[in-house]
Amino acid sequence: MVPFDKVVVANRGEVAARVIRALDGLGVASVAVFSDADADAPHLEMADEVHHIGESSPRASYLDQDAILGVVRSSGADGLHPGYGFLAEHAGFARRVIETGARWIGPSPEWLEIMGHKTTARRFVAQRGLPVGTGSEVISTDQRAIEASAAEIGFPIMVKPAGGGGGIGMFAASTIEELIPAVERASSLASRGFSNADVYLERLLHRPRHVEIQVLGDRHGDVRHLFERDCSIQRRHQKIIEEAPAPGILRSAVEELAARIVEVLADAGYDNIGTVETLLAESGEYQFLEMNTRLQVEHCVTEEVTGVDLVATQIRLAAGEPLSSILPQPPSLDGHAIEARVYAEDPVRFLPSPGRLDVFRPPQDVRVETGYREGQAVTPFYDPLLAKVVVHAPTRNEAIYRLAAALMEFEIAGVKHNIPALTALLESQEFREGRVHTGLAETVVSHKGVRGGRVEQA
Amino acid sequence: MSRLEIVTEVTGSVWKIIAAVGDRLAEGATVMIVESMKMEIPVLIEDESTLVEILVEEGEPVSEGQVVAIVEA
Numbered sequence: 001m002v003p004f005d006k007v008v009v010a011n012r013g014e015v016a017a018r019v020i021r022a023l024d025g026l027g028v029a030s031v032a033v034f035s036d037a038d039a040d041a042p043h044l045e046m047a048d049e050v051h052h053i054g055e056s057s058p059r060a061s062y063l064d065q066d067a068i069l070g071v072v073r074s075s076g077a078d079g080l081h082p083g084y085g086f087l088a089e090h091a092g093f094a095r096r097v098i099e100t101g102a103r104w105i106g107p108s109p110e111w112l113e114i115m116g117h118k119t120t121a122r123r124f125v126a127q128r129g130l131p132v133g134t135g136s137e138v139i140s141t142d143q144r145a146i147e148a149s150a151a152e153i154g155f156p157i158m159v160k161p162a163g164g165g166g167g168i169g170m171f172a173a174s175t176i177e178e179l180i181p182a183v184e185r186a187s188s189l190a191s192r193g194f195s196n197a198d199v200y201l202e203r204l205l206h207r208p209r210h211v212e213i214q215v216l217g218d219r220h221g222d223v224r225h226l227f228e229r230d231c232s233i234q235r236r237h238q239k240i241i242e243e244a245p246a247p248g249i250l251r252s253a254v255e256e257l258a259a260r261i262v263e264v265l266a267d268a269g270y271d272n273i274g275t276v277e278t279l280l281a282e283s284g285e286y287q288f289l290e291m292n293t294r295l296q297v298e299h300c301v302t303e304e305v306t307g308v309d310l311v312a313t314q315i316r317l318a319a320g321e322p323l324s325s326i327l328p329q330p331p332s333l334d335g336h337a338i339e340a341r342v343y344a345e346d347p348v349r350f351l352p353s354p355g356r357l358d359v360f361r362p363p364q365d366v367r368v369e370t371g372y373r374e375g376q377a378v379t380p381f382y383d384p385l386l387a388k389v390v391v392h393a394p395t396r397n398e399a400i401y402r403l404a405a406a407l408m409e410f411e412i413a414g415v416k417h418n419i420p421a422l423t424a425l426l427e428s429q430e431f432r433e434g435r436v437h438t439g440l441a442e443t444v445v446s447h448k449g450v451r452g453g454r455v456e457q458a
Numbered sequence: 459m460s461r462l463e464i465v466t467e468v469t470g471s472v473w474k475i476i477a478a479v480g481d482r483l484a485e486g487a488t489v490m491i492v493e494s495m496k497m498e499i500p501v502l503i504e505d506e507s508t509l510v511e512i513l514v515e516e517g518e519p520v521s522e523g524q525v526v527a528i529v530e531a
Binding site: 168189236344345351352353354355380381382383384 | 467468469470471493494495496497498499519522
């Protein structure tokens with residue numbers, strides 16, 4: 001069965017390439033869109049149709065709803081895949097896509113709404129018995145209100161935007177003197193970044209791990225999980241190394257958590273694809289962080305260990321196919337997979353580094369997801385992800401070894417990149433022993449003294 | 459009085475100019491914020507000084523190493 005005739009891919013870079021490949025595999029025609037800056041992006045050559053949608057700035061192109069909806073209508077597409085980022089979790093946009101008569105390849109707009117507002121999401125899962133960390137509702141920027149809330153939660157505290165995600169606009173504070181300006185800064189960034197100045201407070205855990213559960217749901221009430229990913233290796237609250245399964249955790253506890261999540265979501269009629277992010281405290285307790293109602297950047301590691309093509313599955317689910325016909329067997333775990341995100345950025349201070357890719361030669365014989373090729377410009381308009389390198393091996397040690405070898409092979413010149421930082425992390429004793437936590441990346445990089453593209457041993 | 463050039467460390471565009479000409483700025487103060495690749499990177503003052511000239515406008519593209527302001531220490 002061909003799920004769609006023609007699907008618009010409303011994104012750019014590696015995820016656009018990934019979705020076009022999945023559409024191809026399903027026999028569905030693909031429609032790519034591009035901005036001025038992406039006019040020579042390699043994925044445009046893979047698509048069956050290409051449409052220019054505007055200037056380079058995201059607001060004038062990948063965030064321009066009218067321009068994208070215009071392409072849906074003029075191409076006669078019967079589906080739209082939003083990728084991740086940009087409009088992927090925008091309920092209003094999803095509704096407008098559905099109004100054109102095309103299908104939205106993602107969870108229903110109501111789900112984008114519930115999970116899109118972080119305190120609404122916290123309330124939703126807490127009411128259904130899932131563990132949620134200590135935190136506040138949306139708080140006002142009034143000093144007394146902040147003080148009262150902080151006294152209830154206890155320091156250290158993280159200030160987070162309620163209307164956004166992706167680690168943007170988050171500030172930590174360990175005293176009330178730090179907290180008040182942090183709330184103001186977070187609120188002003190949130191207002192600009194997410195058009196919503198709402199912020200809330202959350203108790204900051206000491207060295208937590210980031211463990212997330214991948215779920216799939218059909219339009220007939222069936223929800224299943226595809227185990228967990230550990231995404232503890234982060235810089236500036238953004239993931240750089242992800243793996244599945246999570247190393248050194250109690251299998252029974254994580255699978256029980258996954259089963260409870262599935263129960264809650266099935267009960268409430270969740271559909272398509274999603275990820276429930278949790279923090280795993282040193283005490284062994286899980287707490288709900290947020291739910292992402294879209295395909296995630298790190299979906300590849302789950303694909304590697306389960307053998308399930310998540311993008312193709314997501315597309316078939318959106319067309320109405322039942323999960324039981326797509327995945328007749330319950331998914332099982334095979335081996336270990338790790339993904340490293342190669343970014344165009346300074347490896348020490350993590351500053352972005354746009355430029356021209358004078359040399360860009362990804363490693364052979366491993367899975368590489370990229371939207372770039374040699375000679376192409378990396379512009380300052382979009383996020384700095386150059387490529388994802390994904391390995392799958394029978395054991396975690398072997399996967400680490402293969403990933404480190406693949407990264408050594410990756411040749412990039414013309415922009416600064418974070419491969420030295422990734423390598424230092426993979427080689428660190430803590431990572432090798434599976435003693436990961438969300439502060440590890442910054443500790444390892446500053447301790448090892450990664451400098452200007454090479455690692456100096458301390 | 460020595461005049462010092464303040465440069466941006468990243469290529470991007472000027473999102474917001476924070477300080478004004480004539481301001482006495484403390485060490486580590488932010489002159490402006492440059493936006494690049496979905497990140498906001500502040501342009502900082504290294505030593506206490508007075509801002510005498512701003513060479514860019516909000517929204518203007520800038521490249522790594524470009525002089526964006528002049529201060530007097």
